[in-house]
Amino acid sequence: MNTHKAFLLGLALLGTSLVKAQFAMDAYKAVFTAPPQHVPTTKTPDAPLAGNGDIGITMGGTPDKLCFYIGKNDFWRAYPVYPGGIALPGGLDISIDELRGASYYAEQLPGSAEIAAKFSTSRCELKLSAWVAATDNKVIIELESDKAVTVRLRLWAAEGNTSITAHGIDKVMWVSRSFENTELLRWPTHVALALNSNTDKLSLTPGRKMQLVVSAYTNHDTPDWKKKAITEAGKVTESVIGQLRKEHHTWWDNFWKQSHINIGDSYFEKYYYQSQYLFACSSREGKFAPGIWGPFVTRDEAAWGGDYHLNYNYQAPYWASFSSNHISLTDNFDQPLLDYMEAGRKHAQELLNCRGIYYPVGIGPKGLCTAMWPLTPEEMLDKYATRENTIDGGYKFLGQKINAVFSVGNMLMRYYSTYDEAYARKVYPYLVACADFWEDYLSLENGRYVIRMDHFNEVMPNKRNGGVWRNRLGDFNSTLSLGLVRMLFQGVMDMSDFLSVDRMRQSRWKDILEKLSEYPLGIAEDGRQSLKNMERGPQNKDVQASGLNRVSIHGLILPGGVAGPVTDAGFNAILLDDVAHWVEKQREPNDWGNTSNNGIETCYPGAVRVGYPSDKILSYLKKRIEMNVYPNYWIVQGGGGIETFAAVPLTINEMLLQSYEDVIRVFPNWNSEKDASFENLRAxxxxxxxxxxxxxxxxxxxxxxxxxxxxxxxxxxxxxxxxxxxxxxxxxxxxxxxxxxxxxxxxxxxxxxxxxx
The missing domain is CATH 2.60.40 (Immunoglobulin-like)
Known part of the structure; x- marks a missing residue:
């Protein structure tokens, strides 16, 4: 019996008990038999993980010297340049000498949303449970030993990187870390961690469970962040922990009830549910949106600042949540984009003399830009092989005008999925601001609207090109841009009708849609008709048709949603033929779609939507997963982090149900000889x-x-x-x-x- 059938049978037999239901879902557990090797890291950790969408814990270290790294989505070093971005608050070290050389066994349990571990030597056996309360700012770590042992504790705040730290004992141990009063800082961030103990050495006796609780608050949670953390840690009792556990199990039980799939394949079902678990640990309604690495930050200077990278990395982690009916996980997505609108208007006016909004490649919370060029010519020369640090006013747009519109895709996914009027009114001004920009930026030439100087790929100076980059500028009618602009104007018209506003503007929007250039096609090297990345390249040169790929999928299929078998069967057939030739172009034997660096969450569901056979897709997907995946089921790629959480759920959902072309299609791309079912997928x-x-x-x-x-x-x-x-x-x-x-x-x-x- 596969694990999903066992889960459903378990629910039927065990009734409504939340505790029993969680064990059924825990059949999809991840198992660790060795300590993590990639902790701490600036990228993806390979350790057991747990979180509540705001606070994340990463269990590093060895059994005798465990380290729980405590990350928080709102703890930022708010600099406009790297190495700013998300920072590490601190952690808790737990040392037990008797566990030196112990065997290592840990589980990452999606049902109970906890880390469970057992470490054994001839001297003692320790059982551990660690979880982040789903409804509170608390990390709970429970220890139980079969022998009397001494437990040494060290609550610590990360140091350096211009931060100020403090520590003390006020009935409980506490530490704090602050970024404040430095020249470049755009806004201050403070965090306090408090442990429900006033001593760093405790005795663990057989038959008695030790419960360690770390309370974590920032100034973005409350102005009394330090007092709140200390007070909350001091109030911890067994009954408090019991109530937190009850609320925790209720939250996760309700989460898992929102949708189910059963495809008769325990391998992909486990990745399906573990991926959703990891994203639910990373994102939560009412909290700061997760950056590239979510709350699983184990050191400062996370790659790309752990920021909101707007040319797909920020948007992609959310994509599976819409169809999986986990809408609340997407609630935090819009606020950083809305907060940046004032700055985006200035960029549009000052740099391009356009109305509307124009966004750089990287932003953060509260109107922060994270992606400015180094502030001195000397730093610029060291990092990018040129002294020119005033490109585009000092901001990294990287030759792309489309960054603001990329996020419209997520807004439209939520709007079409819910038809929530309050949500539509919230994001409609953003869509209109994007429309304002593109009304001005588009050129009407020979009866059609064209897009100049919006580049298919990032264009920037670096050491590889010796700082010479302007010769790569000049893309004309990028497929990415044409698709996303078409998505934008169709979406703003739909929302305008829904809200009964701006009807007078629709004639202009319709004109753009009717006259926008067609997607460029050409003849591939093998003589077949194929998609081109752009109509013409730099210096007005013709380009070879290279076929559908990750970037063009973004414009046409995800998040674009403007192409498909219902929309235009003939054009879709060309895209399908392109996908069929991916196997000839893969750079590594197991990397179909060339997603080792970026795009596993794009290429595989994109292939599903155009109709490539599901069995082949799953076969290729399994090979790609095994090529680079960690024991915590985090699929690893070189260029980003939590966006891979969407890869398996979105691919499976699109096989079972599609609706993006204004028509619901049930089992649109599934092998009909294989039994499957789904419950409450959202269309x-x-x-x-x-x-x-x-x-x-x-x-x-x-x-x-x-x-x-x-x-x-x-x-x-x-x-x-x-x-x-x-x-x-x-x-x-x-x-x-x-x-x-x-x-x-x-x-x-x-x-x-x-x-x-």
Whole structure:
């Protein structure tokens, strides 16, 4: 029996008990049999992980000298240049001499959202549980030994990098770390960690569990951040921990109830659920959005500052959450983008004489730009082989005008998935500001709108090119840009209609959509028609058609959503043929799509959407995962971090359900000979869809309509009549390739194959 079937059977047998339900989901656990080798790191840790979407813990070290690194999404060194960005608050060291040379066994449990470990020597056996309270700013570490041992504790704050640290004992141990009063700092950040102990040496006796609790607060949580951390640590009792555990289990139990899939493949199901666990540990409603490495920061100077990288890294981690019905995890996405609008308007006006907003490649929270060039010519020469540090006013745009629009894709995914009016009103000004910019920036030439000097790839000086880079400027009609601009204007028109605003502007937007240049095609080296990265390259040179790839997928498919088999079957056939030739272009034997550096969460679901066979995709995906993955199920790539959490869930979801082309398609790209089912996947139109495929036949489709919109669905039983049943048992028989079904708010409808009485 595969693990998902065991999970469902477990729920049926064990009833509603939250504790018992968590053990069923814990069947998808990750197992560690050796201490982590990549902790601390500036990139991806390979250790057991837990988190609550704000605070993350990374369990490093060896059994006798454990180190829990405590990261927090809102602890930033708010510099406009690297090495600013996300910083490490500190951690807790736990030392037990009797465990020197102990065996190592740990589990990362997605159901209970905890790290469970057991370390053994001839002198003692220690059991450990560590979790971050889902509803509070507390890390809980529980220790239990079969022999009397001494536990030495060190609560510490990371030091250096212009920070100020302090420590003390005020009934409990506490440490603090602050970034303040330095010349470049845009805003101060303070953090305090407090431990529910006033001594650094404790005795652990058999049969008695030791409960260590670290309370963590920043000035972004509360003005009384230090007092709050100390006070909360001092209030810890067994009953407090018991209540936190109850709330913790309830939160995670509700999270896992939001959707399910069963594909009869325990390998991919484990990655599916572990990936969602890791992202739920990284992102939470009402908290700062996660950067490139989420809250799993184990040292300062994280790669790329751990910032919000706007040309895909920031957006991609969220993509699977929309279709997986984990909408609350996406709630923090928009605020950094809205906070940067004032600066974005200045960039547009001062640098390009355009209205609207123009964003650099990297930003942070609270209106912070993280991506300025080094502030002196000497630093610039050292890092980028040129003294010219005033490129684009000193900001890293890297030749790209599209960074602000990239995030519109996520906003539209949430809007189309929920039709939440309050959300639409919140983000609509951002979409309009993007539209303002592109109304001004587009050029109408020979009856069509064209895009000049918005580059398909990043263009910048570096040591590899000797600081010479301007000869690489000049992209004309980048496929990335054409796709995202088309997405923008279609989206702003849809939202304008929904909110009944700006109707007078729609004629201009329609004109742009009608006259925007077509996606460039050409003849590939093997003589077939293929996609080009751009219509013409630098110095107005022709470019070879190189086919669909990660960057062009961003414009056309994810997050663009402007191409597909329903939208334009002929164009989609060209893209599908391009994907079929990826195997000939892979640079490494197991790297189909060339995603070792970036793009596993883009290329694999992109291939699904254009219709490449699912079995082949999964075969290639498994090889790519095994090429570089850590025991914590974090798929590793060179150019980014938590975006890989979306790779497996999004790929599977798109195989089971698609809706991005204004039509719901059930099992659109799944091998019909393989049984599969899904429950409450979210479709555009604010629909929750459930269906089962068994013995080659779709058994039925259930749709819950949240907003009472018309449900347009591709006939699941092609060429046959469909029986529609509503809640009141009223039935109707439907015919056709596409079924358009009026629904009411909250209504549940059921579709099945119609058989004549």
């Amino acid at each position: 555009y139109g604010a629909f929750l869809v459930t269906s089962t495929l068994k013995q080659g036949k779709i058994q039925g489709v259930t749709v819950i309509s949240e907003k009472g919109r018309i449900c347009k669905i591709e006939n699941p039983w092609k060429g046959q009549a469909v029986l529609l049943m509503r809640k009141d048992k009223k039935t109707d028989v439907l015919y056709g390739e596409y079924l358009q079904i009026p629904t009411a708010v909250g209504e549940r409808i059921e579709l099945s194959l119609y058989t004549k009485p």
